[in-house]
Amino acid sequence: xxxxxxxxxxxxxxxxxxxxxxxxxxxxxRFSLAIETLGPIxxxxxxxxxxxLLAAGSVAAGYALARGDQHALFFEAARYLLWAVPVxxxxxxxxxxxxxxxxxxxxxxxxxxxxxxxxAQAFAAVSDIWVLVMLPLVLFVPIGLIAGGAFAAALxxxxxxxxxVAVVIGIxxxxxxxxxxxxxxRRRGELLALLFIVIIPAASMLPGLIQGGRHRARVEGRTEAxxxxxxPSWLATTGGWAVTLFPTELYVASTRAAARPDVTAAGKGIxxxxxxxxxxHAFGMFVFARVLASPGSTGxxxxxxxxxxxxxxxxxxxxxxxxVALAQVRLALRTPRGRAILLxxxxxxxxxxxxxxxxxxxxxxxxxxxxxxxxxxxxGSFVSLLSILPIAMNQFAVDKAGLTLALLSPLTDGEYLAxxxxxxxxxxxxxxxxxVLVSFVLSPDGSPALWVAIPPALLATYFLVAPAAAVFxxxxxxxVDLNSIGRGSNAHGLAGLLGFVAFVASGAPSVLIxxxxxxxxxxxxxxxxxxLVWCAIAYTIGRILFVPARKIFAKRRENLAMIR
Amino acid sequence: xHADLAVQTIGLTRDFGSFRAVDGIDLAVPAGxxxxxxxPNGAGKSTTIKCLTGLxxxxxxxxxxxxTDPLIDPVSVKRRIGVVPEDLALFDRLTAQxxxxxxxxxxxxxxxTARQRSSDLLEVMELKTAGTTLVTDFSHGMRKKLSLAAALxxxxxxxxxxxxxxxxxAVASRQIKDLLLSFVTxxxxxxxxxxxxxxxxxxxxxxxxxxxxxxxxxxxxxxLQAGGGGGKSLEELFIGLVGxxxxxxxxxxxx
Numbered sequence: 001x002x003x004x005x006x007x008x009x010x011x012x013x014x015x016x017x018x019x020x021x022x023x024x025x026x027x028x029x030r031f032s033l034a035i036e037t038l039g040p041i042x043x044x045x046x047x048x049x050x051x052x053l054l055a056a057g058s059v060a061a062g063y064a065l066a067r068g069d070q071h072a073l074f075f076e077a078a079r080y081l082l083w084a085v086p087v088x089x090x091x092x093x094x095x096x097x098x099x100x101x102x103x104x105x106x107x108x109x110x111x112x113x114x115x116x117x118x119x120a121q122a123f124a125a126v127s128d129i130w131v132l133v134m135l136p137l138v139l140f141v142p143i144g145l146i147a148g149g150a151f152a153a154a155l156x157x158x159x160x161x162x163x164x165v166a167v168v169i170g171i172x173x174x175x176x177x178x179x180x181x182x183x184x185x186r187r188r189g190e191l192l193a194l195l196f197i198v199i200i201p202a203a204s205m206l207p208g209l210i211q212g213g214r215h216r217a218r219v220e221g222r223t224e225a226x227x228x229x230x231x232p233s234w235l236a237t238t239g240g241w242a243v244t245l246f247p248t249e250l251y252v253a254s255t256r257a258a259a260r261p262d263v264t265a266a267g268k269g270i271x272x273x274x275x276x277x278x279x280x281h282a283f284g285m286f287v288f289a290r291v292l293a294s295p296g297s298t299g300x301x302x303x304x305x306x307x308x309x310x311x312x313x314x315x316x317x318x319x320x321x322x323x324v325a326l327a328q329v330r331l332a333l334r335t336p337r338g339r340a341i342l343l344x345x346x347x348x349x350x351x352x353x354x355x356x357x358x359x360x361x362x363x364x365x366x367x368x369x370x371x372x373x374x375x376x377x378x379x380g381s382f383v384s385l386l387s388i389l390p391i392a393m394n395q396f397a398v399d400k401a402g403l404t405l406a407l408l409s410p411l412t413d414g415e416y417l418a419x420x421x422x423x424x425x426x427x428x429x430x431x432x433x434x435x436v437l438v439s440f441v442l443s444p445d446g447s448p449a450l451w452v453a454i455p456p457a458l459l460a461t462y463f464l465v466a467p468a469a470a471v472f473x474x475x476x477x478x479x480v481d482l483n484s485i486g487r488g489s490n491a492h493g494l495a496g497l498l499g500f501v502a503f504v505a506s507g508a509p510s511v512l513i514x515x516x517x518x519x520x521x522x523x524x525x526x527x528x529x530x531x532l533v534w535c536a537i538a539y540t541i542g543r544i545l546f547v548p549a550r551k552i553f554a555k556r557r558e559n560l561a562m563i564r
Numbered sequence: 565x566h567a568d569l570a571v572q573t574i575g576l577t578r579d580f581g582s583f584r585a586v587d588g589i590d591l592a593v594p595a596g597x598x599x600x601x602x603x604p605n606g607a608g609k610s611t612t613i614k615c616l617t618g619l620x621x622x623x624x625x626x627x628x629x630x631x632t633d634p635l636i637d638p639v640s641v642k643r644r645i646g647v648v649p650e651d652l653a654l655f656d657r658l659t660a661q662x663x664x665x666x667x668x669x670x671x672x673x674x675x676x677t678a679r680q681r682s683s684d685l686l687e688v689m690e691l692k693t694a695g696t697t698l699v700t701d702f703s704h705g706m707r708k709k710l711s712l713a714a715a716l717x718x719x720x721x722x723x724x725x726x727x728x729x730x731x732x733x734a735v736a737s738r739q740i741k742d743l744l745l746s747f748v749t750x751x752x753x754x755x756x757x758x759x760x761x762x763x764x765x766x767x768x769x770x771x772x773x774x775x776x777x778x779x780x781x782x783x784x785x786x787x788l789q790a791g792g793g794g795g796k797s798l799e800e801l802f803i804g805l806v807g808x809x810x811x812x813x814x815x816x817x818x819x
Contacts, residue, residue, distance in 0.1 A: 310675040311675025311676075311678065320669060327658060327662075330657055330662065401653050402655030405654060407619060408642060409670040409671070410671060561614070561619040
């Protein structure tokens, strides 16, 4: 208990210290840090009414169960909410920045047995948000049962709830330990990160798209709407079993059985939950022991195949600016978040293309209908530009110690900003070009003039976004780790938001020119020429905007140099 | 400003809010000297180096680096200096060769010279086999050697080294010492901070001692050692200057 208390205090202190006033150097930095802290505070404040609502709903559910309503609305809602908890327990450790999770190996130096260390580590999961969401449900359903007069059922529901919490904690600590083992090998860790950033979200869109398309086809009465393939019986049986044995379903079944009252059925559910928890914690302890026993990092040093760019400069740039641009591109190519930026739009377009090729129907996103290669190319290339925001809106701090090297180098501010702008542009250009090419190969329909108009539209947008990105990156830098997934590699919240607004505002004129001239005036052949003119104007505006951007950067150099 | 001085500051001051990290120091680093800049933890050494190399702007005072005010013409100063800072200033996701190529390009060194110098430096630093390895995979010692190689590549006139021997093995340390001494012999100036007083004593021609942001002593090392009766080791001199003598450990009998 003494050690568990110490660990609870440690977690609490770390949380409180994260809100403490930090050594901000000026008003802008204080504002930037305050905005960063605001998110978690708002989330914490919102949790209180959410917890009260959940508790009230749970009491109502328990009361309805005690009164014989086995399918009470609140209980059904709680059931579906609980479904998400084990899933988040698995995904959560992967999505959370590595720094947020205490590295168990350094705790080995303390005079604590491994078993106690495991228990302490597992208990830390209680403060995870998904576990906190679950607590009002499992605590207040028994109170509702008591209110309805079902005292024995309340006791059984409480036991089932406690076991469910233990199971979820077991899942969470097992996932954490497995993640620790996986990321010991940096390359394996990076692959895992990439998988989570790109493949899983993209693949998860596919069923929805296909289903949506089929539904639309059926509504429109098209003959190509095929009936879904029948599910094999063995798969249906196994699936049914898996659902029944899912921990939250075991809890729901045993609580319902306890309320009927069917003590035997409830006991079976509770026994199954206890067995699941036992297995999870036994396996969790085994994996945890492996984590403690294995070295801090494994895997060979990585040699890269690309050659140093001795004396090679990008056209139109000074050698210094060129070196900065190439370093930025290499950063994107060699970090999971950077690779995700390059890959995400392409994977997304590939999925849209598959759906389009099956002629499932058009996919409407606001004013754009994805039933042609041209609209797909436009959508993909603008998404490519949008996807660089995490790097572009934090373009200085992403270099970490490399930023100090750049600041110590004999580069003028103009050269440095130009290098960064070109580097970010190149990062966006690769997937954008691929999206246009893939779309053209798949479906080269539409006016050739509109296809030709895509590059100047993109360039014009980027010319206006680039100085804004430099300003927001200088004002709101954030120390990030591009190896991590989610928040750990995101730009500062405000920079991201303002960057998105800047992107929309910068892209709007190009889109308007395309829509107005091709749809309303029905003169698509005019679009490329008009967009080229707009591109030249945007370039001039961009150059002008870089003047204040350079001044702001010069003023923020010192703060940037201190970013850790 | 004095023409024979590689680094000169007058009343250099740097505040962080209400905290004064560097308090009006007057540095005088002769050209061609090996200057050891000493001070206890938190004395203001790294802040001074950051001011001198342009990472921080002084709150007050003036300075000249190789005769130029870095606040007026920072690019010209940076062309002539090399820096190994506290955080080593390396891009994690570049290889050793790419790092040196980056430095060469920003200094405008032609490709052939850059390639030759990089090869020589990687050889000396025993990083030749790790030339195509990402910096993120480097050990601390390897990073330190690469950072030094990056600082030396443009053939600077003045080197600022912040704790260059920390975390370096004995063999590499010896090689680096020899390299630095030959740099000074050929007319270069080194401004070095280190907590390893034996190294400073062996290498330095001049020292400056800072405590609580203030300069407490500066000059030729022999002259400072000879002062106050003479025959003092650098350690005795340093502890005497920063006031670490005569601490009682009576309350720590339990250790």
